[in-house]
Amino acid sequence: MSTRPSRPRAPDVFQTEVGLLQNFCEILSCPTTHEAAIVDPAWEVDLLMREVRKRDLRVTKMLITHSHNDHIEGVAELAKLTGATIVMNEREASRVRATLAEQDASFDFVVDGQPIAIGACEVTALDTPGHTVGAT
Secondary structure (H helix, E strand, C coil): CCCCCCCCCCCEEEEEEECCCCEEEEEEECCCCCEEEEECCCCCHHHHHHHHHHCCCEEEEEECCCCCHHHHCCHHHHHHHHCCEEEECHHHHHHHHHHHCCCCCCEEECCCCCEEEECCEEEECCCCCCCCCCCC
16 A cells, blocks of 8 residues: 655635636635735726635735636735735746836746645645646
8 A cells, every 4th residue: 555645725716707708717725824815806806805815815826717807806906905925937027027017026937747735735736737838
């Protein structure tokens, strides 16, 4: 009988529609530490933050799958409100940096297969080029 190393648990997921294009946006959270990551904060950051507060979470990361406007329009506002680190593929960073203007933000660039901790939970970055050059 082989023993596999235990993997961190997957985070809890809350999904909601945001914006006129009805994009899905997810809040991934660790039930142990109450740390959270918001995936592709496109629009309606106020709605996302209401859900964060309702769940007693602390946003420490933004996970950006790619840099089309309908996935990054809320990055600057969310960074200002939370100070969350922006986690993404470096090939997509120039468009995200442009939305931040002069605002300071912390980046963590990930590569295919890299684990991303959300509190005591974990997700894995998957390189999915095609839609954009650095889609993760």
